[in-house]
Amino acid sequence: MNDDTPSCDLTDRAVFATWTQDSVRYRDLDPNGHVNNGAINEFFEDGRVHFRRETMAGLGDAVLTGFAVGSFSARYRAALHHPATVEIGTVVIRIGNASFTLGQGVFDGDRCIATAEVVSVFFDPESGRSRPLTDEVRRALESALRR
Amino acid sequence: MNDDTPSCDLTDRAVFATWTQDSVRYRDLDPNGHVNNGAINEFFEDGRVHFRRETMAGLGDAVLTGFAVGSFSARYRAALHHPATVEIGTVVIRIGNASFTLGQGVFDGDRCIATAEVVSVFFDPESGRSRPLTDEVRRALESALRR
Amino acid sequence: MNDDTPSCDLTDRAVFATWTQDSVRYRDLDPNGHVNNGAINEFFEDGRVHFRRETMAGLGDAVLTGFAVGSFSARYRAALHHPATVEIGTVVIRIGNASFTLGQGVFDGDRCIATAEVVSVFFDPESGRSRPLTDEVRRALESALRR
Amino acid sequence: MNDDTPSCDLTDRAVFATWTQDSVRYRDLDPNGHVNNGAINEFFEDGRVHFRRETMAGLGDAVLTGFAVGSFSARYRAALHHPATVEIGTVVIRIGNASFTLGQGVFDGDRCIATAEVVSVFFDPESGRSRPLTDEVRRALESALRR
Numbered sequence: 213m214n215d216d217t218p219s220c221d222l223t224d225r226a227v228f229a230t231w232t233q234d235s236v237r238y239r240d241l242d243p244n245g246h247v248n249n250g251a252i253n254e255f256f257e258d259g260r261v262h263f264r265r266e267t268m269a270g271l272g273d274a275v276l277t278g279f280a281v282g283s284f285s286a287r288y289r290a291a292l293h294h295p296a297t298v299e300i301g302t303v304v305i306r307i308g309n310a311s312f313t314l315g316q317g318v319f320d321g322d323r324c325i326a327t328a329e330v331v332s333v334f335f336d337p338e339s340g341r342s343r344p345l346t347d348e349v350r351r352a353l354e355s356a357l358r359r
Numbered sequence: 360m361n362d363d364t365p366s367c368d369l370t371d372r373a374v375f376a377t378w379t380q381d382s383v384r385y386r387d388l389d390p391n392g393h394v395n396n397g398a399i400n401e402f403f404e405d406g407r408v409h410f411r412r413e414t415m416a417g418l419g420d421a422v423l424t425g426f427a428v429g430s431f432s433a434r435y436r437a438a439l440h441h442p443a444t445v446e447i448g449t450v451v452i453r454i455g456n457a458s459f460t461l462g463q464g465v466f467d468g469d470r471c472i473a474t475a476e477v478v479s480v481f482f483d484p485e486s487g488r489s490r491p492l493t494d495e496v497r498r499a500l501e502s503a504l505r506r
Numbered sequence: 507m508n509d510d511t512p513s514c515d516l517t518d519r520a521v522f523a524t525w526t527q528d529s530v531r532y533r534d535l536d537p538n539g540h541v542n543n544g545a546i547n548e549f550f551e552d553g554r555v556h557f558r559r560e561t562m563a564g565l566g567d568a569v570l571t572g573f574a575v576g577s578f579s580a581r582y583r584a585a586l587h588h589p590a591t592v593e594i595g596t597v598v599i600r601i602g603n604a605s606f607t608l609g610q611g612v613f614d615g616d617r618c619i620a621t622a623e624v625v626s627v628f629f630d631p632e633s634g635r636s637r638p639l640t641d642e643v644r645r646a647l648e649s650a651l652r653r
Numbered sequence: 654m655n656d657d658t659p660s661c662d663l664t665d666r667a668v669f670a671t672w673t674q675d676s677v678r679y680r681d682l683d684p685n686g687h688v689n690n691g692a693i694n695e696f697f698e699d700g701r702v703h704f705r706r707e708t709m710a711g712l713g714d715a716v717l718t719g720f721a722v723g724s725f726s727a728r729y730r731a732a733l734h735h736p737a738t739v740e741i742g743t744v745v746i747r748i749g750n751a752s753f754t755l756g757q758g759v760f761d762g763d764r765c766i767a768t769a770e771v772v773s774v775f776f777d778p779e780s781g782r783s784r785p786l787t788d789e790v791r792r793a794l795e796s797a798l799r800r
Contacts, residue, residue: 232589235529238555239548242385243392249722250386253694254533261532262589281690285726295526295556379736382676385702386695396575400547401680408679409736428543432579442673442703536679537686544680 220305220358222317222327223289228301229356232262236296247292252326255318256286259300260330263314267352275349279332282311286328296320304357310334310342312353367452367505369464369474370436375448376503379409383443394439399473402465403433406447407477410461414499422496426479429458433475443467451504457481457489459500514599514652516611516621517583522595523650526556530590541586546620549612550580553594554624557608561646569643573626576605580622590614598651604628604636606647661746661799663758663768664730669742670797673703677737688733693767696759697727700741701771704755708793716790720773723752727769737761745798751775751783753794 220227240251264276292298299319306313311333318325336343345353367374387398411423439445446466453460458480465472481496482489492500514521534545558570586592593613600607610622628643629636639647661668681692705717733739740760747754757769775790776783786794 233529234531235527235552237528237548238551239389239395239397241390243388243390244718245390248386248698249725250691250695250698253691254531257532257689257691258529258589277685281729283726283728284690285724287724288722295552380676381678382674382699384675384695385698391571395551396578397544397547397551400544401678404542404544404679405676405736424538428582430579430581431543432577434577435575442699533683533689533691535684537682537684539684542680 220303220315222315222329223324225301225317225319225322227303227315227358228317229303229358230259230263230266231299231301232259234258234298234300236292236294236298238294241294245293247294249286249288249326252288252292252318253284253286255298255300256284256316256326256328256330259302259316259318260314260332262300263302263356267356268349271348271352274337275346278337279334282331282333284328284330286326288326290320290323290325292320292325298325302356304353305329307345307350307353307357310344312345315358367450367462369462369476370471372448372464372466372469374450374462374505375464376450376505377406377410377413378446378448379406381405381445381447383439383441383445385441388441392440394441396433396435396473399435399439399465400431400433402445402447403431403463403473403475403477406449406463406465407461407479409447410449410503414503415496418495418499421484422493425484426481429478429480431475431477433473435473437467437470437472439467439472445472449503451500452476454492454497454500454504457491459492462505514597514609516609516623517618519595519611519613519616521597521609521652522611523597523652524553524557524560525593525595526553528552528592528594530586530588530592532588535588539587541588543580543582543620546582546586546612547578547580549592549594550578550610550620550622550624553596553610553612554608554626556594557596557650561650562643565642565646568631569640572631573628576625576627578622578624580620582620584614584617584619586614586619592619596650598647599623601639601644601647601651604638606639609652661744661756663756663770664765666742666758666760666763668744668756668799669758670744670799671700671704671707672740672742673700675699675739675741677733677735677739679735682735686734688735690727690729690767693729693733693759694725694727696739696741697725697757697767697769697771700743700757700759701755701773703741704743704797708797709790712789712793715778716787719778720775723772723774725769725771727767729767731761731764731766733759733761733766739766743797745794746770748786748791748794748798751785753786756799
């Protein structure tokens with residue numbers, strides 16, 4: 213997916229810049245008794261919303277709502293059960309011209325349940341068109357760039 | 360719940376004024392392999408959204424978005440499986456001063472899966488306060504009142 | 507709903523016997539920016555699952571999985587936003603022959619977001635038919651009966 | 654993702670082997686009034702469940718339940734609104750030793766809303782370990798391989 217990006221081990225909790233939590237719900241379970249991947253995708257989404265609030269506070273609503281997920285790529289690594297509290301780590305792994313890529317991991321304690329790479333596209337809410345990242349967005353992203 | 364209302368058999372398809380459909384999703388299943396009640400509640404919500412669009416077209420967005428569910432009372436009557444297409448029937452069973460009550464049924468063919476009575480409260484989106492039903496809303500509701 | 511039951515103020519945190527927590531997800535929001543009632547219904551479900559685990563531990567899987575929701579009646583009292591952590595309180599308000607009624611409340615701090623009364627029916631998982639509560643189930647329920 | 658695989662244009666309805674449908678629900682909408690990507694992921698899941706039922710009927714429950722999603726990669730291409738009925742197309746794009754890759758598209762009429770590539774891993778439900786595709790599974794997959 214990101215052939216120009218040095219690899220980043222998203223199963224390693226140490227790589228992430230921001231963290232949030234979610235509780236597993238009974239409704240997340242599917243017929244085999246595991247948490248459905250759809251719920252895990254919701255955890256990833258919460259990690260991204262939290263990331264934007266934490267790194268872009270003060271940039272205004274136009275910035276906070278001016279991103280859309282262009283592509284989402286997840287790897288499901290272990291089964292998750294109910295009840296549980298998961299932790300979601302998020303880090304910037306690439307900053308492009310009009311988009312950036314986040315790396316994410318969902319953890320149940322030390323167990324990595326799933327990892328994801330997500331490309332967010334920056335757009336103008338009025339026109340709906342993609343636009344270059346502003347300098348202040350770029351600086352905010354750099355503050356959460358993995359080392 | 361509605362002691363002043365003559366009873367209405369919501370398991371009888373003949374009582375409903377408007378109908379819509381929904382498809383059951385794999386994600387709706389819970390660990391016992393049945394559709395979770397939460398999904399059935401989503402079908403009821405779709406029936407209400409469809410009801411408003413069908414009976415209140417032309418009354419404007421302020422009316423369409425000016426209702427909130429005050430209370431929801433459901434009876435779950437039969438198990439539902441995947442895949443299936445359900446039909447949701449909706450009818451007005453009581454018109455109050457600032458609210459109205461809908462009767463609803465979710466059906467899988469002839470089988471009644473669940474029934475519900477739902478009180479919707481009319482409010483002013485700007486102030487967030489309850490307000491009396493307008494004459495045009497009242498007329499729209501009367502057109503879908505059960506006989 | 508429960509005309510033979512002395513009233514119980516479910517907006518009062520002091521009445522509940524067991525408590526659990528859930529985190530609000532971004533996915534729970536609907537177009538008006540509030541948490542959708544469907545998500546609140548999922549919080550109530552988690553409260554019931556937790557209640558069974560806490561009060562019926564040791565009674566075996568046949569008991570834990572031998573209940574189905576017969577009816578669900580909720581009142582939505584205040585808007586809920588994201589992010590938030592909600593607390594769900596649950597208490598037994600009536601013990602019948604083959605069923606029992608739980609009272610529930612969802613709270614965001616001191617604010618009561620919604621209350622519910624839920625009738626759970628006890629059944630035999632093999633035959634699928636309703637059956638009388640056993641003595642051990644009855645004792646477990648009595649331990650969580652509101653005073 | 655699949656560098657050894659000749660490319661396949663998943664925005665082209667002509668490439669798919671099986672089709673199913675889903676209805677969009679009001680609950681799928683998020684605060685910006687669009688269908689949330691999580692709902693689109695549920696449509697993809699329904700496409701895969703339908704695919705297995707259609708291509709592997711007669712292979713037995715052990716086969717039907719013996720797959721897990723190892724990785725999921727989606728590209729979100731256009732906004733989807735409510736109400737709508739979407740069609741989900743699915744096709745085999747690669748058959749490996751112990752896994753296979755499906756290509757999928759979600760369409761609202763002629764508009765392609767999203768595409769996905771999904772690697773399903775074949776495993777033994779008893780041990781939980783990955784195992785080679787059986788000959789009958791391989792034949793079933795070949796019948797749905799894109800041309």
